[in-house]
Amino acid sequence: MTDSPVSSGIARLTTRDADFDTRLSTLLAWEGVSDAQVQQRVDEILQAVRTRGDAALVEASNRFDRLSATGMEELTVTAPRLRQAFDGLPAEQREALASAAERIRLYHERQRPESWHYTEADGTVLGQQVTALDRAGIYVPGGKAAYPSSVLMNAIPAHVAGVREIIMVVPTPDGVLNELVLAAAHLAGVDRVFTVGGAQAVAALAYGTETVPRVDKIVGPGNIYVATAKRAVFGQVGIDMIAGPSEILVVSDGGTDPEWLAMDLFSQAEHDEDAQAILVSWDAEHLDAVEAAIDRLLPTLEREGIVRESLARRGALIQCAGREEAAALINRIAPEHLELSVANPEGWLPEIRHAGAIFMGRYTAEALGDYCAGPNHVLPTSGTARFSSPLGVYDFQKRSSIIHCSPEGASELGKVASTLARGESLTAHARSAEYRIKE
Ligand SMILES: NC(=O)c1ccc[n+]([C@@H]2O[C@H](COP(=O)([O-])OP(=O)(O)OC[C@H]3O[C@@H](n4cnc5c(N)ncnc54)[C@H](O)[C@@H]3O)[C@@H](O)[C@H]2O)c1
Ligand SMILES: N[C@H](CO)Cc1c[nH]c[nH+]1
Numbered sequence: 336m337t338d339s340p341v342s343s344g345i346a347r348l349t350t351r352d353a354d355f356d357t358r359l360s361t362l363l364a365w366e367g368v369s370d371a372q373v374q375q376r377v378d379e380i381l382q383a384v385r386t387r388g389d390a391a392l393v394e395a396s397n398r399f400d401r402l403s404a405t406g407m408e409e410l411t412v413t414a415p416r417l418r419q420a421f422d423g424l425p426a427e428q429r430e431a432l433a434s435a436a437e438r439i440r441l442y443h444e445r446q447r448p449e450s451w452h453y454t455e456a457d458g459t460v461l462g463q464q465v466t467a468l469d470r471a472g473i474y475v476p477g478g479k480a481a482y483p484s485s486v487l488m489n490a491i492p493a494h495v496a497g498v499r500e501i502i503m504v505v506p507t508p509d510g511v512l513n514e515l516v517l518a519a520a521h522l523a524g525v526d527r528v529f530t531v532g533g534a535q536a537v538a539a540l541a542y543g544t545e546t547v548p549r550v551d552k553i554v555g556p557g558n559i560y561v562a563t564a565k566r567a568v569f570g571q572v573g574i575d576m577i578a579g580p581s582e583i584l585v586v587s588d589g590g591t592d593p594e595w596l597a598m599d600l601f602s603q604a605e606h607d608e609d610a611q612a613i614l615v616s617w618d619a620e621h622l623d624a625v626e627a628a629i630d631r632l633l634p635t636l637e638r639e640g641i642v643r644e645s646l647a648r649r650g651a652l653i654q655c656a657g658r659e660e661a662a663a664l665i666n667r668i669a670p671e672h673l674e675l676s677v678a679n680p681e682g683w684l685p686e687i688r689h690a691g692a693i694f695m696g697r698y699t700a701e702a703l704g705d706y707c708a709g710p711n712h713v714l715p716t717s718g719t720a721r722f723s724s725p726l727g728v729y730d731f732q733k734r735s736s737i738i739h740c741s742p743e744g745a746s747e748l749g750k751v752a753s754t755l756a757r758g759e760s761l762t763a764h765a766r767s768a769e770y771r772i773k774e
């Protein structure tokens with residue numbers, strides 16, 4: 336007799352349950368950036384790096400990444416070393432990286448916004464000029480896994496946007512440098528790399544140290560320390576978003592192989608014990624089959640421990656009444672990744688209002704988007720897709736308004752401005768406008 340597999344412990348819910356709303360809200364809550372202890376530690380790290388620069392950055396890196404560096408030169412990767420990593424890759428990896436980079440570049444080139452202007456009848460010109468950031472800092476996570484794909488996803492849009500200097504930080508726990516990460520930095524045109532991570536890296540990018548230059552904006556995902564630090568330095572520098580642990584919401588009409596769906600859920604659960612994997616379907620037998628596939632396949636995973644914990648803590652198989660209820664759940668959860676594993680995914684699109692990225696049909700595994708489809712994999716998490724968008728070229732640019740008045744235009748606008756300025760009792764404004772009014 337064979338042993339039956341250990342159950343995953345993933346929650347089974349139905350929307351008919353009296354406590355469904357409460358249970359779903361509990362599952363969705365991620366208090367990633369509000370833990371008081373984390374907040375205090377991050378504040379201490381930020382303050383130390385702000386006041387003591389490189390010395391504090393080295394100390395924190397030694398402590399949290401278990402290094403024994405004596406100075407920042409040991410935590411700096413030179414351009415020749417990046418090239419060496421790229422040249423030294425096995426051909427298969429080098430080609431895969433180059434193919435992914437090319438697809439990501441092509442996709443992001445379509446996002447490039449243009450400056451524009453128009454001319455009014457009296458010759459006044461109004462417009463908008465788009466300019467790139469001078470210096471961007473990209474955070475590449477590296478605590479529990481190495482992410483060469485995140486190097487491409489952060490650096491390529493910055494490059495396409497025309498950023499003058501791209502500074503990358505990435506932790507190297509126990510001093511282990513990942514060759515693919517360095518090679519990706521070379522390929523994506525990163526200018527400088529520092530092997531520091533966590534809140535100390537965010538502080539260095541935000542405030543600058545003797546070695547790390549201060550940047551204008553920090554982008555990229557990270558763990559709770561990174562997210563908390565990014566939120567704290569916002570204002571001093573720009574940030575893209577607070578991206579939390581990875582998430583996937585799969586909606587299945589029952590027609591997809593249960594093992595495919597189980598592995599799609601695992602693909603995000605394996606990132607982190609706090610990652611979230613949810614499957615919604617109106618077909619109870621199909622949910623049973625996926626649950627059985629989960630139990631069967633779990634022992635085959637390299638990161639079984641992380642996946643089990645993620646599924647037990649934050650995963651769910653949800654039975655809903657039908658398609659309409661599934662669409663309502665999607666919009667309520669506002670997932671980072673939505674897989675529409677259904678017969679006619681296009682038919683669903685008009686109903687979907689909140690999702691970071693939408694993977695259409697049975698063949699579009701979310702993992703393809705993580706690496707090489709082309710769209711960005713840095714996406715809003717924890718319901719923030721309600722108000723934010725994937726990382727893109729636009730995150731590395733800003734806009735300036737252009738106003739060029741003709742003498743006639745200045746005269747006409749001067750009359751309007753003068754009246755409004757006197758209404759606000761701002762008479763210097765009024766007189767400034769009035770000087771330009773033609774008699
Ligand atoms: N949204 C995306 O595009 C995307 C992509 C990849 C990864 N992710 C997510 O990013 C996260 C990456 O997290 P990670 O931990 O692997 O890497 P990370 O680089 O974000 O964090 C590692 C750093 O955290 C700091 N740290 C760890 N424990 C600490 C402690 N006790 N005190 C102070 N600092 C401490 C250390 O400095 C370490 O260098 C995961 O949640 C993953 O799901 C998201
Ligand atoms: N799924 C992650 C974003 O949530 C991105 C990633 C990188 N490597 C594998 N996956």
Ligand SMILES: [Zn+2]
Nearest residue numbers: 581602603705
């Ligand atoms: Zn992933």
